[in-house]
Amino acid sequence: MSKNHYLARFQKGWQIFILNPLGKTGIILLIVFMLMAASSFFIPLLDPMYDPMTGIDPLIKESTGPSFHHWLGTDNVGRDLFAQLMEGAKVAFIVGLASAFISIVLGTTIGMISGYAGGITDRILMRFADIIMIMPSLVVLLILASLFGQFNIWIIVFIIAIMRWPAVSRVIRSQALSLKSRPFIEASKVAGASDIRIIFRHIMPNVLPLAFLYMTFRVTSAILVEAALSFLGFGDPSQVSWGMMLQWVWKSGHMFQAPYWLIPPGICISLLTLSFYLLGRAMDEVLDPRLRKEEERK
Amino acid sequence: MTLLQVENLSVGYKTKKGILHAVNDISFTLEQGRSLGFVGESGCGKTTIGMTLMGLLPENAVITQGAIHFNGSNLLHFKDEQWRNFRGKGISMVFQAAMNALNPVIRVDEQIMEAIEVHSPDIPKTEIYKQVKNLFNMVQISEDRLRDYPHQYSGGMKQRAIIAMALACNPKLIIADEPTTALDVIVQDQILQEIKKIKKALNTSVIFISHDIAVVADVCEDICVMYGGQIVEKGKREEVFKSPRHPYTKTLLASYLSLDSDKNIKVLEIQKPPDLITLTGGCRFADSCKHKSKNCENHTPGWVDLSPTHQAFCFEDILNKDNND
Numbered sequence: 001m002s003k004n005h006y007l008a009r010f011q012k013g014w015q016i017f018i019l020n021p022l023g024k025t026g027i028i029l030l031i032v033f034m035l036m037a038a039s040s041f042f043i044p045l046l047d048p049m050y051d052p053m054t055g056i057d058p059l060i061k062e063s064t065g066p067s068f069h070h071w072l073g074t075d076n077v078g079r080d081l082f083a084q085l086m087e088g089a090k091v092a093f094i095v096g097l098a099s100a101f102i103s104i105v106l107g108t109t110i111g112m113i114s115g116y117a118g119g120i121t122d123r124i125l126m127r128f129a130d131i132i133m134i135m136p137s138l139v140v141l142l143i144l145a146s147l148f149g150q151f152n153i154w155i156i157v158f159i160i161a162i163m164r165w166p167a168v169s170r171v172i173r174s175q176a177l178s179l180k181s182r183p184f185i186e187a188s189k190v191a192g193a194s195d196i197r198i199i200f201r202h203i204m205p206n207v208l209p210l211a212f213l214y215m216t217f218r219v220t221s222a223i224l225v226e227a228a229l230s231f232l233g234f235g236d237p238s239q240v241s242w243g244m245m246l247q248w249v250w251k252s253g254h255m256f257q258a259p260y261w262l263i264p265p266g267i268c269i270s271l272l273t274l275s276f277y278l279l280g281r282a283m284d285e286v287l288d289p290r291l292r293k294e295e296e297r298k
Numbered sequence: 299m300t301l302l303q304v305e306n307l308s309v310g311y312k313t314k315k316g317i318l319h320a321v322n323d324i325s326f327t328l329e330q331g332r333s334l335g336f337v338g339e340s341g342c343g344k345t346t347i348g349m350t351l352m353g354l355l356p357e358n359a360v361i362t363q364g365a366i367h368f369n370g371s372n373l374l375h376f377k378d379e380q381w382r383n384f385r386g387k388g389i390s391m392v393f394q395a396a397m398n399a400l401n402p403v404i405r406v407d408e409q410i411m412e413a414i415e416v417h418s419p420d421i422p423k424t425e426i427y428k429q430v431k432n433l434f435n436m437v438q439i440s441e442d443r444l445r446d447y448p449h450q451y452s453g454g455m456k457q458r459a460i461i462a463m464a465l466a467c468n469p470k471l472i473i474a475d476e477p478t479t480a481l482d483v484i485v486q487d488q489i490l491q492e493i494k495k496i497k498k499a500l501n502t503s504v505i506f507i508s509h510d511i512a513v514v515a516d517v518c519e520d521i522c523v524m525y526g527g528q529i530v531e532k533g534k535r536e537e538v539f540k541s542p543r544h545p546y547t548k549t550l551l552a553s554y555l556s557l558d559s560d561k562n563i564k565v566l567e568i569q570k571p572p573d574l575i576t577l578t579g580g581c582r583f584a585d586s587c588k589h590k591s592k593n594c595e596n597h598t599p600g601w602v603d604l605s606p607t608h609q610a611f612c613f614e615d616i617l618n619k620d621n622n623d
Contacts, residue, residue, distance in 0.1 A: 119357075183399040189354060190393075191413035191463065192386035201412065205403045 013286045023282025029275035033089050033268075040086035050080050052087035052240045063258050073260045076252045081245075085264050088242040092272055095157050095226045095241070100218035102161035107168025108211045112199050114169065115176025126173065129166035137163035138225055145234035153236040156229065160222045168214045175207045209284050216280030220273035227269055242269050301470060301503050302328040302351075307364030309346050309355065317360070319574045320346045322527040324364075328520075330470070333497060333504040335518030335535075337511055337550070341571055343527040344507045345394075348473045351505070352391055353381040369470065387417055390469040392460055394476040399460050400448035406459050407444040413466040433462040436499075437492060454485035458492065465496065471503045478513060490516055511551065515539055523547045526572040526582035533608030543617050544610040545587045581612070589616045 017023045040052070049055040057070065060078035067073065072081035114125040141159055145151055151159075179185060180203070188202055229235050230243025231250070242265035249255055249262050307324045310317040321343040328334050336344045349355050351366065353376060366373040368388060376384065393399045401409060410430045414421070431441055437458040448456060457477065464472055474493065478486040494517060497504050508514050514521060521538040523531040523546065531544040542548045572582040581587070584594040599612045610617060 183393050184401040186354065187391075187393060187399040187460070187463065188401075188409075188412070190352060190385050190391045191466070192382050192384070192416050193412070194382055194416070197416065202401050202404070206401070 017282050017286050020282040020285055022278045023285075026275045026278030026282060029271055030279060033093070033272050033275065036086050036089035037093050040083070040090045043080075043083045043086055050083045052079065052084040053238070055079060055083065063252070063254055063261060065258075065260050072264060073258070075245075075248060075261060076254065081261055081264070084240050084245055085242075085268065087240045088245060088265060088268065089272070091153065091239060091241040092223050092226075092269070095153065095160070096219035096223040096272075096276070098154075099157045099161040099164070099222040100215045102158065103165040103218050103222075104168060104211055104215045106161070107165035107214070108172050108204070108207065110165065111169035111172025112176045112203050112207065115173035116180050116195070116199050116203060118177075122173075126170075129169050132163065133166035133170070135163065138228055141225070141229055142232065142234055145229070150234060150237055153239045153241075156226060156236065157222070160225050164218055164221060168211065168218070171210060171214065172207050175210060176203050179203050179206055212283045213280045216276040216283075219276045223269065223273055242266075299330045300327055301330045301369060303367040304347075305365045305367070307347075307350065307366065308362040309343075309350055310360050310362055311356075312358040312360060313575065316575050317362075319577060320359075320527050321350070322577075324527075324529055326522055326529065326532065328471070328503055328505065330503055331497075331501045332520060333506060333518045334520045334522065335506040335508065335514035336522050336524055337508060337514050338524035339509060339550075339571070342524040344509075344524060345475055348391065348475050348505070348507055351389055351471075351473060352385060354385075383417070386413060387467045387469060389471045389473060390464040390467070392457075392464045392472060392474040392477045394479060400451075400456060402448055405445050405447055406451070410459070410463050410466055413463050417467050429466070430462075433465055436465065436496065437462045453481055454488065457481060457485075457489055461489070461492065461496070465500070465502075468500065469502065471505065472497075473505045473507065475507045476509070479508070479510070486513070493517060511539075523550065527574055528582060528611060530583065530612070531608075531610045533605070537605060537608040543604055543608075544612050545589055545616070546583045547610075549586075587616075591616070 018027070044051040044055065047055070049057050057074060057078040057080070060070075060074050062078075063074060063076045064070065065073045070080050070082065072085060074080055075084070110125055110129070114122045114129075137160065140163060141156070144159065176199075185198060185202060188198055193201070226235065226241060227243030227246070230241050231246045233247055233251070235241060235244050235247070237244075245265040246262070249258060254261055304327070305325050307321060308319065309321040310319045312318075324343075324347065326334065336347065338344055346355070346359075349359075350361065351368075351373070353373065355361075361374060364374070373384075400406065407427070407430055410433060411423075411426050414426050414429060430444070434441060434444060439455055439458050439462070443451070443455070448459075451459065461477075477493070478489050481489065490513065493504065496502065504517065506514055506518050515535060519535055521531075521533065521535050522529045523538065523544065525546045531538060531542065531547045538547065539551065542551055572585070578595075579598055580595040581597075581599050584590050587594065593613060594616070597613075601609050601611055602614050602617055603609055604617070
């Protein structure tokens with residue numbers, strides 16, 4: 001009941017998590033990317049020329065390969081690619097986590113309410129979800145971007161979140177539907193629990209593993225959508241991201257001339273999405289005690 | 299002191315073919331500290347009565363008439379908020395499917411604490427935890443199993459935990475809906491003794507719903523026999539089981555297997571249960587009754603007093619005729 005109790009609980013969960021090979025791989029990959037994102041705060045402090053957006057090496061006028069001063073080389077105007085890659089990691093985290101979080105909170109809440117309440121509430125919410133679900137998010141984003149000009153990164157995050165909650169809420173709703181007819185829900189009704197309490201105390205812990213699993217998928221899809229949008233030239237032009245780096249390679253005609261520029265962002269996008277996926281699988285086991293192989297009693 | 303008085307209660311379910319009269323014109327009373335058993339075959343309306351008393355009928359159910367007086371208030375006039383405060387405190391319930399009546403991802407102690415918490419949020423947690431420990435002692439689960447998850451419990455332990463949860467707020471009445479059906483006979487007996495002991499210690503009333511005559515006979519002081527949504531015979535345990543008068547009660551008891559009656563077991567002939575949607579006048583048991591007469595098909599039977607505490611829902615001449623053969 002105290003802080004200690006939650007600490008002990010966390011430690012126990014952590015042990016299960018880290019013993020899982022998927023979880024271990026995922027967390028190692030994730031730590032690497034977190035270090036990358038963290039380093040993006042310090043690199044520009046070394047020398048203004050390492051600023052990913054505005055720093056230009058005065059000695060370089062064209063794209064060059066890896067060298068001692070520029071570990072990954074430079075782009076066509078002499079900006080450091082390594083600094084851009086680190087900055088891209090930070091942006092990928094922000095975009096992925098923020099939009100996944102928003103869409104999971106929205107999707108889980110709406111799904112649980114819809115499934116538990118049923119009837120007219122359910123019908124209205126789910127038709128609304130259907131309408132959003134059938135819209136292809138990338139196309140909608142492209143149309144919006146071409147209508148309103150280029151978006152700020154936060155608006156992109158928000159739109160991705162808004163476009164992506166319906167699939168989550170559908171899955172959570174179906175879980176809530178089967179959960180609400182389970183005897184333990186009836187038992188807590190008998191004990192006098194209110195609807196809100198049943199939704200957040202009894203249904204939520206049961207759908208949480210699934211919500212987290214979906215959160216990892218949302219993270220990956222948000223990163224991918226942002227990368228695609230940027231690559232197509234509709235990203236936030238004032239913000240370096242991996243997609244933006246790819247767009248710059250393509251636009252400056254270096255697709256086949258500068259592999260040191262093209263390949264790292266591509267690999268980073270794949271590995272980061274992979275690490276979130278692995279994380280989700282391992283998390284599943286921690287959150288759902290039934291999936292554990294064995295557990296010693298305290 | 300009368301704790302619960304149900305008067306002329308009728309409950310129906312809306313179906314595509316019309317209203318299904320699951321419970322029809324039922325009246326009974328229950329005194330504080332006594333136990334009442336409902337027996338009857340499946341589909342006779344036993345569980346519907348329990349759910350009506352808890353205010354947990356499904357959405358398509360309608361209460362067409364009647365009143366339920368519990369401790370001075372009519373439950374049928376309750377609003378949602380009142381029901382929430384009432385459940386667990388006034389009446390609580392032990393379920394049929396005890397195996398699944400615990401949330402699989404929440405530890406058992408937390409679930410029992412919750413039952414106390416919703417009614418008295420002001421009590422400090424340490425105090426609540428003490429109460430939970432007492433409850434566990436009462437139902438005889440050792441304290442080191444408090445922090446387990448439900449899947450680490452055996453079936454009997456789960457059932458005990460459910461009983462502890464039902465007792466959490468000191469309810470005046472516990473409805474036990476087939477609480478031992480899924481358990482083997484040894485555990486079943488332990489649980490039944492537990493229920494009897496608790497009932498005695500806390501002076502709680504118990505309504506016991508079961509199709510198992512042996513179980514009901516063990517726990518209950520008063521018995522109601524149900525058929526087709528109606529009570530057909532009610533009385534003290536000894537009266538109903540030792541000298542049954544209604545033809546249905548007789549067939550029901552005759553079909554019960556026991557060691558010393560294995561020579562002449564009369565299993566109830568399988569008859570179509572009465573159609574509860576299109577009700578005709580007359581006795582619902584008429585089609586399966588061996589004493590059927592014209593009267594039975596056209597006239598609704600009435601209550602016949604056999605003793606001050608023993609009544610049967612039949613015609614007097616049939617009861618007398620039946621008694622003589």
